Amino acid sequence: MSQHTVAQPRTVGLTAASPSGWWRDAVIYQVYPRSFADSNGDGMGDLEGIRTRLPHLKELGVDAVWLSPFYESPQADAGYDVADYRAVAPMFGSLLDADALIRDAHALGLRIIVDVVPNHVSDQHTWFRQAVQEGPGSPLRRRFHFRPGKGEDGELPPNDWESIFGGPAWSRVTEPDGTPGEWYLHLFAPEQPDLNWEHPAVDDEFRSILRFWLDMGIDGFRVDVAHGLVKAAGLPDIGTRDQLKLLGNDAMPFFDQDGVHEIYRGWRKVVAEYGDDRVLVAEAWTPTVERTALYVRPDELHQAFNFHYLSTYWDADELRDVIDGSLDAMRPVGAPTTWVLSNHDVTRHTTRFANPPGLGTQIGTEGDVRLGLRRARAATLLMLALPGSAYLFQGEELGLPDVVSLPDEVRQDPSFHRANGQDGFRDGCRVPLPWTVGGSSYGFGSGGSWLPQPEDWGGLSVEAQTGEPGSTLEFYRMALAIRHEHSALGAGESVEWLHAPAGVLAFCRIAEDGQRFVCTANTTKDPVSLPVYGQILLASETAGIRVSESQAVLPPDSTIWWTG
Numbered sequence: 001m002s003q004h005t006v007a008q009p010r011t012v013g014l015t016a017a018s019p020s021g022w023w024r025d026a027v028i029y030q031v032y033p034r035s036f037a038d039s040n041g042d043g044m045g046d047l048e049g050i051r052t053r054l055p056h057l058k059e060l061g062v063d064a065v066w067l068s069p070f071y072e073s074p075q076a077d078a079g080y081d082v083a084d085y086r087a088v089a090p091m092f093g094s095l096l097d098a099d100a101l102i103r104d105a106h107a108l109g110l111r112i113i114v115d116v117v118p119n120h121v122s123d124q125h126t127w128f129r130q131a132v133q134e135g136p137g138s139p140l141r142r143r144f145h146f147r148p149g150k151g152e153d154g155e156l157p158p159n160d161w162e163s164i165f166g167g168p169a170w171s172r173v174t175e176p177d178g179t180p181g182e183w184y185l186h187l188f189a190p191e192q193p194d195l196n197w198e199h200p201a202v203d204d205e206f207r208s209i210l211r212f213w214l215d216m217g218i219d220g221f222r223v224d225v226a227h228g229l230v231k232a233a234g235l236p237d238i239g240t241r242d243q244l245k246l247l248g249n250d251a252m253p254f255f256d257q258d259g260v261h262e263i264y265r266g267w268r269k270v271v272a273e274y275g276d277d278r279v280l281v282a283e284a285w286t287p288t289v290e291r292t293a294l295y296v297r298p299d300e301l302h303q304a305f306n307f308h309y310l311s312t313y314w315d316a317d318e319l320r321d322v323i324d325g326s327l328d329a330m331r332p333v334g335a336p337t338t339w340v341l342s343n344h345d346v347t348r349h350t351t352r353f354a355n356p357p358g359l360g361t362q363i364g365t366e367g368d369v370r371l372g373l374r375r376a377r378a379a380t381l382l383m384l385a386l387p388g389s390a391y392l393f394q395g396e397e398l399g400l401p402d403v404v405s406l407p408d409e410v411r412q413d414p415s416f417h418r419a420n421g422q423d424g425f426r427d428g429c430r431v432p433l434p435w436t437v438g439g440s441s442y443g444f445g446s447g448g449s450w451l452p453q454p455e456d457w458g459g460l461s462v463e464a465q466t467g468e469p470g471s472t473l474e475f476y477r478m479a480l481a482i483r484h485e486h487s488a489l490g491a492g493e494s495v496e497w498l499h500a501p502a503g504v505l506a507f508c509r510i511a512e513d514g515q516r517f518v519c520t521a522n523t524t525k526d527p528v529s530l531p532v533y534g535q536i537l538l539a540s541e542t543a544g545i546r547v548s549e550s551q552a553v554l555p556p557d558s559t560i561w562w563t564g
């Protein structure tokens with residue numbers, strides 16, 4: 001069995017032949033600024049830290065970098081509570097640092113996507129502070145959802161909506177005269193008041209914010225809670241408790257309302273003023289892939305995260321259903337399908353797959369760590385063979401597991417504290433990255449790290465894995481290099497399924513030049529026998545592969561790329 005040797009990854013130049021479509025099959029790497037690299041020793045990652053580590057991303061072979069928020073913010077929700085959309089929080093640096101980061105990334109051929117948070121602002125945002133100070137009847141209150149309370153003295157919230165982070169979705173303000181007053185809506189933490197998108201000033205402000213960052217040279221936006229901006233008229237009661245359990249499955253009066261699409265038609269025009277290679281990516285949790293497809297119609301956003309894929313377990317039947325469903329849903333609107341396994345809001349896929357199915361995307365137990373990593377590598381190889389764009393979350397290239405042992409007192413996720421730990425394990429995937437085998441915070445920075453790193457973190461570091469045959473880092477580098485080299489990977493809008501035994505996926509892609517490419521994924525715990533599909537390009541697990549003239553044995557929980 002010979003493994004393909006890969007030269008250097010293709011240079012991803014910004015002047016590529018078809019710049020308008022770079023995002024269609026791009027591999028986009030999410031950087032979580034707090035936890036990537038700390039340049040000034042304050043224990044918190046920053047923009048300068050990211051800039052100095054860009055060569056790692058270049059060498060990894062990704063096309064673009066998505067940065068989670070680094071704006072001025074009191075950090076009630078790790079920066080998703082923005083106080084000033086045009087300023088960088090001092091803990092992350094300055095606008096000059098942002099400029100240097102964007103320029104350096106471009107010089108390396110890496111594109112930069114930034115987060116925009118339009119559903120809510122921080123309670124420290126000038127608009128909200130003034131709205132509270134000016135009291136009931138202030139025109140500024142109309143930019144938010146202020147309402148009088150129910151009950152004799154207005155002591156009850158205006159409706160029964162629950163916050164995504166637990167507890168009621170309403171908080172009551174104290175009016176300037178010191179009396180308990182109106183209530184305001186916050187789908188997330190109380191420090192994140194929801195904006196009223198019916199108000200023209202809100203729309204104007206966000207078009208201006210988009211332009212500000214487009215003028216800074218960024219290549220696109222990831223739109224936070226893209227499905228939440230418009231609320232059902234009259235803010236009707238839902239009528240049930242435990243509404244968190246309904247999310248993603250049922251129609252909710254505060255999510256996925258048809259009115260959001262008009263907003264994105266406007267945004268598309270703004271972005272189009274800057275040419276056709278700046279992109280808008282929706283974070284839209286919807287009940288079905290068909291509903292997700294509505295966000296990426298030709299005059300709306302360019303891409304939407306495929307959370308249906310992210311929520312799927314390592315199971316051949318379920319994976320095939322979601323792959324077919326996603327491709328079928330996107331084809332009519334002409335948008336590329338996207339694929340994602342991990343991000344800053346869910347338990348890393350290494351840990352999800354280390355645990356039994358049915359536990360969802362927030363898991364607090366480490367499970368079978370070796371099995372989890374093995375399946376995670378197999379799942380990554382499967383994902384990178386699918387047509388469309390793929391999103392990676394920092395640290396998955398190191399095979400990092402979620403850190404499930406964090407003591408409660410160090411956790412910062414507001415959902416952990418508001419939901420009594422029920423559904424708030426997001427700190428576990430946010431632990432700062434290990435860069436070196438030893439040293440302070442394993443090379444993350446010189447002053448420790450804002451969340452404690454486990455003691456064995458050095459063995460998973462970039463330094464430990466670089467040049468190490470079979471390491472997860474070298475495996476990712478090779479997979480991305482091959483993906484760039486073989487046009488059949490990532491391109492197109494469908495896969496041709498091949499006959500395969502239960503628990504196994506096998507599909508074929510044909511490149512424009514006629515080259516045939518096959519991906520086989522064995523999701524079972526047993527070896528399986530399949531026809532030989534040509535030469536092996538890459539395998540997520542080499543031990544146990546046996547190839548005779550016509551038959552090959554695939555190891556359990558593994559994926560293989562073939563060509564020929």
Ligand code: NOJ
Nearest residue numbers: 077080188224225344345
């Ligand atoms: C989605 C973001 O990914 C998450 O981290 C954040 O807490 C919520 N939106 C609220 O902004």
